[in-house]
Amino acid sequence: MEYFLEIFLGGLTRGSIYALIALGYTMVYGIIQLINFAHGEIYMIGAFTALIVASVLTMLGLNTISILVLASIAAVIYASAYGFTVEKIAYKPLRHAPRLSALISAIGMSMFLSNYVLLAQTSDFLSFPNLIPELKFIEPYSHIIRSNEIAILVTTTAVMIVLTFIIKFTKMGKAMRATSQDREMAMLVGVDVNRVISVTFIIGSATAALGGVLIASHVGQINFYIGFIAGIKAFVAAVLGGIGSIPGAVLGSLILGWTESFATGYVSSDYEDVFAFIFLVLILIFKPSGILGRSESRAV
Amino acid sequence: MKTILKVKNLIMNFGGLRALDHLDIQVREEEIVALIGPNGAGKTTFFNCITGIFPPTGGEIILFPPKKKSKRANRLKPNKITEIGLARTFQNIRLFQNMTVLENVMIGRHCRMSSGIVGAIFRGKATVKEEEQVVEDSFKILKKIGLSEYVNEIAMNLPYGAQRRLEIARAMATEPFLLLLDEPAAGMNIQETKDLNELILRIRDEEKISILLIEHDMRVVMSLSDHIVVMDYGKKIAEGTTEEIKNNPVVIKAYLGEDIDA
Amino acid sequence: MNKLNEIKKSFLASLWFMFLTFPIMVIRVNTVQKEIEWRWQNMFFVGISVFFLSFAWRFLFRQMASGRKTIEAGGLDKISLMQQIMNEPKMYYPILFAFTLFAATFPFIFNIYQVNIMTTALMYVVLGLGLNIVVGLAGLLDLGYVAFYLVGAYSYALLNYHFGLSFWLALPIGAFIGALFGILLGFPVLRMRGDYLAIVTLGFGEIIRIIMENWNEFSFGPSGIANIPRPGFFGIEFSLQGSIIFMYFFMICLTLFTIFIVNRLRNSRIGRAWVALREDEVACQAMGIDRTKTKLTAFALGATWAGMVGVIFAAKTTFINPASFTVWESITILCIVVLGGMGSIIGVIFGAFILILLPEYLRAFSEYRMVTFGAVLVIMMVFRPQGIVPDIRHRFKHQGSMVLGGKTKK
Numbered sequence: 001m002e003y004f005l006e007i008f009l010g011g012l013t014r015g016s017i018y019a020l021i022a023l024g025y026t027m028v029y030g031i032i033q034l035i036n037f038a039h040g041e042i043y044m045i046g047a048f049t050a051l052i053v054a055s056v057l058t059m060l061g062l063n064t065i066s067i068l069v070l071a072s073i074a075a076v077i078y079a080s081a082y083g084f085t086v087e088k089i090a091y092k093p094l095r096h097a098p099r100l101s102a103l104i105s106a107i108g109m110s111m112f113l114s115n116y117v118l119l120a121q122t123s124d125f126l127s128f129p130n131l132i133p134e135l136k137f138i139e140p141y142s143h144i145i146r147s148n149e150i151a152i153l154v155t156t157t158a159v160m161i162v163l164t165f166i167i168k169f170t171k172m173g174k175a176m177r178a179t180s181q182d183r184e185m186a187m188l189v190g191v192d193v194n195r196v197i198s199v200t201f202i203i204g205s206a207t208a209a210l211g212g213v214l215i216a217s218h219v220g221q222i223n224f225y226i227g228f229i230a231g232i233k234a235f236v237a238a239v240l241g242g243i244g245s246i247p248g249a250v251l252g253s254l255i256l257g258w259t260e261s262f263a264t265g266y267v268s269s270d271y272e273d274v275f276a277f278i279f280l281v282l283i284l285i286f287k288p289s290g291i292l293g294r295s296e297s298r299a300v
Numbered sequence: 301m302k303t304i305l306k307v308k309n310l311i312m313n314f315g316g317l318r319a320l321d322h323l324d325i326q327v328r329e330e331e332i333v334a335l336i337g338p339n340g341a342g343k344t345t346f347f348n349c350i351t352g353i354f355p356p357t358g359g360e361i362i363l364f365p366p367k368k369k370s371k372r373a374n375r376l377k378p379n380k381i382t383e384i385g386l387a388r389t390f391q392n393i394r395l396f397q398n399m400t401v402l403e404n405v406m407i408g409r410h411c412r413m414s415s416g417i418v419g420a421i422f423r424g425k426a427t428v429k430e431e432e433q434v435v436e437d438s439f440k441i442l443k444k445i446g447l448s449e450y451v452n453e454i455a456m457n458l459p460y461g462a463q464r465r466l467e468i469a470r471a472m473a474t475e476p477f478l479l480l481l482d483e484p485a486a487g488m489n490i491q492e493t494k495d496l497n498e499l500i501l502r503i504r505d506e507e508k509i510s511i512l513l514i515e516h517d518m519r520v521v522m523s524l525s526d527h528i529v530v531m532d533y534g535k536k537i538a539e540g541t542t543e544e545i546k547n548n549p550v551v552i553k554a555y556l557g558e559d560i561d562a
Numbered sequence: 563m564n565k566l567n568e569i570k571k572s573f574l575a576s577l578w579f580m581f582l583t584f585p586i587m588v589i590r591v592n593t594v595q596k597e598i599e600w601r602w603q604n605m606f607f608v609g610i611s612v613f614f615l616s617f618a619w620r621f622l623f624r625q626m627a628s629g630r631k632t633i634e635a636g637g638l639d640k641i642s643l644m645q646q647i648m649n650e651p652k653m654y655y656p657i658l659f660a661f662t663l664f665a666a667t668f669p670f671i672f673n674i675y676q677v678n679i680m681t682t683a684l685m686y687v688v689l690g691l692g693l694n695i696v697v698g699l700a701g702l703l704d705l706g707y708v709a710f711y712l713v714g715a716y717s718y719a720l721l722n723y724h725f726g727l728s729f730w731l732a733l734p735i736g737a738f739i740g741a742l743f744g745i746l747l748g749f750p751v752l753r754m755r756g757d758y759l760a761i762v763t764l765g766f767g768e769i770i771r772i773i774m775e776n777w778n779e780f781s782f783g784p785s786g787i788a789n790i791p792r793p794g795f796f797g798i799e800f801s802l803q804g805s806i807i808f809m810y811f812f813m814i815c816l817t818l819f820t821i822f823i824v825n826r827l828r829n830s831r832i833g834r835a836w837v838a839l840r841e842d843e844v845a846c847q848a849m850g851i852d853r854t855k856t857k858l859t860a861f862a863l864g865a866t867w868a869g870m871v872g873v874i875f876a877a878k879t880t881f882i883n884p885a886s887f888t889v890w891e892s893i894t895i896l897c898i899v900v901l902g903g904m905g906s907i908i909g910v911i912f913g914a915f916i917l918i919l920l921p922e923y924l925r926a927f928s929e930y931r932m933v934t935f936g937a938v939l940v941i942m943m944v945f946r947p948q949g950i951v952p953d954i955r956h957r958f959k960h961q962g963s964m965v966l967g968g969k970t971k972k
Contacts, residue, residue, distance in 0.1 A: 035761065048585070056591075085578075108938070108939025109936065111893055115933035116586070280761070288758070379848075395845070396838050396841035400956070406834060408849050421827065
């Protein structure tokens with residue numbers, strides 16, 4: 001039973017992280033109908049920024065809590081800045097180009113960013129400091145859940161609530177929904193579409209960066225390649241839930257997290273990464289609109 | 301006259317929205333039928349259904365190709381329906397933009413050709429002959445439609461009116477017995493519209509192809525149609541000859557005072 | 563005034579990128595020794611290069627915008643230099659002759675090392691031409707192309723290991739298995755939209771590699787398969803040097819063969835259907851083209867070449883393991899197609915030579931290879947999506963309603 005619970009919670013944490021990354025995919029897709037292949041790299045850059053800032057602050061002798069806060073803030077700021085810039089360089093000029101062009105540009109951006117970090121930093125795994133303090137009251141249950149995992153669950157929930165609020169109730173949220181419904185129309189009624197797209201990239205990148213900080217301090221090491229795998233998996237989660245739908249992204253992430261957790265816990269860990277792909281192919285064949293997605297009617 | 305397209309009780313649902321509601325439409329041999337109605341009445345959806353792009357939720361679509369057995373076309377793929385002999389144009393022009401005008405027409409002949417991979421690689425006598433035949437046929441079609449000056453142009457560089465005509469030429473190349481035209485006169489000036497009118501009549505009279513067209517320009521509709529079907533909210537609200545439709549109060553109401561004679 | 567504005571823009575861009583690259587480019591942490599390295603000079607380099615690149619970026623942008631306007635106004639697309647050469651036998655034959663002479667004497671002028679690199683470049687030409695069918699002509703973004711390459715390589719290695727199959731037998735078998743896998747991948751992705759297709763093929767490539775890494779009993783896992791024999795020729799066994807030269811000539815022949823076949827496919831009924839599919843899927847079906855069949859033939863005929871080159875790769879290096887078949891390989895081949903010009907045969911040949919030979923000869927830059935490839939993909943898409951040697955559509959001549967030489971143009 002305890003083994004089951006451990007795996008269950010492991011899946012939940014895993015799923016929460018995927019959800020933080022999947023949000024970015026799904027929001028960007030909702031607005032410009034493009035898979036932002038570079039999104040996984042943004043998450044990776046967020047984690048690297050946090051690591052670098054945390055290391056510098058550790059040398060300066062700050063305490064853990066302030067390091068955690070400052071490193072997270074730096075990660076969020078930098079990831080957002082990268083997300084913003086990537087959109088301006090690689091996607092904005094291609095907004096009216098064929099879809100294939102935009103996709104190739106996205107792939108190129110992803111390759112560029114991961115190799116840029118590889119060159120500027122290192123190809124080795126870097127150990128990531130454990131930034132989240134061990135909480136006293138957790139200790140008796142530490143074989144089942146660690147405070148790291150609690151932090152992940154709490155952060156994810158908080159991000160979801162804030163995001164839902166932004167999209168449902170703010171003016172920007174309304175503009176986002178309008179743009180995703182019909183970009184031309186939104187433009188005609190005075191929505192600054194460029195600004196909406198930029199904000200979408202910034203929000204998506206910021207949540208991905210939070211995910212990056214949390215997973216890095218959970219796993220304890222990072223390298224330039226983490227963005228690629230995590231990016232693909234989060235994408236699978238977004239598609240599973242129904243791309244374009246925010247609750248769908250969360251649901252899809254949790255399902256994927258549990259599937260992987262149970263499959264590696266009870267079957268075999270060699271093929272951990274294969275499950276996600278098999279999942280993806282099956283969904284795309286049988287229910288391409290995902291669990292909560294609207295089925296698209298093609299306009300002719 | 302023989303019926304060539306019979307649509308019975310056609311229903312199309314998108315989620316909870318009913319886009320087509322028990323639609324009955326018939327087209328007879330060598331007839332020009334116009335489908336009119338306000339925006340969002342479901343006219344293009346109807347085209348998409350009978351050409352196989354959307355599988356209809358319910359109802360019957362039956363095609364009667366000349367000299368062949370009738371076929372039920374409800375669940376057929378678009379390319380199969382084109383093979384049987386239904387060809388269409390698109391409301392928002394969908395040419396193969398980076399191909400030449402001639403190539404666009406040649407694509408239309410695709411389903412009337414047979415050479416495969418082996419033929420393509422070894423280029424045997426049969427393939428060479430077929431290719432030459434296709435080029436010649438395509439030239440002929442372009443000449444008929446009045447596009448021979450543009451043969452080797454890239455399709456997207458054509459003037460707007462010529463692009464619309466090319467859509468028709470491409471559809472003609474598939475050798476249809478029924479041609480579906482989705483707003484062929486949209487965006488055309490008076491002279492272009494007049495030429496188009498003549499072209500459509502010529503297609504019917506010389507090629508013996510029946511035509512079903514969606515059109516908002518009432519001058520085109522009234523001068524061409526043998527029969528008019530009026531749609532609103534996915535339903536057929538009236539049908540008849542031009543005279544009957546002009547004086548039908550239901551139609552006038554649906555158009556909310558729009559002057560249909562204009 | 564305008565100039566001042568430009569300088570201001572560049573200056574701001576430069577400031578922004580200095581900020582952006584600050585943590586990654588300037589600070590480097592060594593988490594083992596707990597040391598921090600500050601590389602302030604990088605910040606300076608970033609600032610300077612962005613300042614100038616920003617001018618170039620905006621210049622190219624304006625250039626492109628005005629180019630688009632002339633096309634819209636002029637109507638006629640301009641005929642490129644390449645096409646002029648192709649149309650003029652006086653130009654065309656001497657160039658062809660020079661190329662033949664160069665290719666034939668190459669291994670006797672340059673040393674073995676150069677010959678080996680040239681063979682590799684030719685392999686990438688064939689790979690590029692294969693992927694060009696899928697991406698360039700049919701417009702299906704296949705990011706798992708390396709999977710077919712892997713399948714070909716392992717077919718030869720394993721068939722040889724277990725049954726002692728020779729290279730010459732393995733070559734068509736590898737091609738066939740490649741095509742089979744192409745169809746296998748083609749089926750599930752048939753109805754997917756472009757972006758889903760990209761990620762599923764990407765996943766497919768990774769799955770095949772991961773399986774090869776973990777399924778030790780079948781593939782010998784990460785340690786790979788060694789001692790794969792090089793090809794002989796009608797019973798002749800070559801020395802190492804002889805074999806490299808032989809491989810070179812064999813690759814020349816295969817490249818010519820590929821160009822011949824791909825060119826014929828391109829100008830056929832099927833080739834036109836591929837391009838139509840790329841241009842507009844809905845209209846393509848409405849014109850009576852069977853989407854399923856067309857996509858599957860594209861996948862199968864593209865994968866065939868990868869399977870074949872896979873066999874050659876195994877024979878050339880005599881050792882293979884899954885590490886040679888990562889996603890970077892797929893991206894490299896994609897980059898060849900994109901840089902050269904999607905759909906264009908001559909473009910792909912140029913693309914392969916540029917992208918494979920340049921990093922070899924500029925050794926100092928070879929570590930920047932992947933970063934450059936990524937940038938190339940973005941820049942090409944933004945500024946020149948048609949590639950360096952754009953695909954030229956076939957022109958047909960006619961007089962009246964008679965067709966003269968309708969089949970070929972030269």
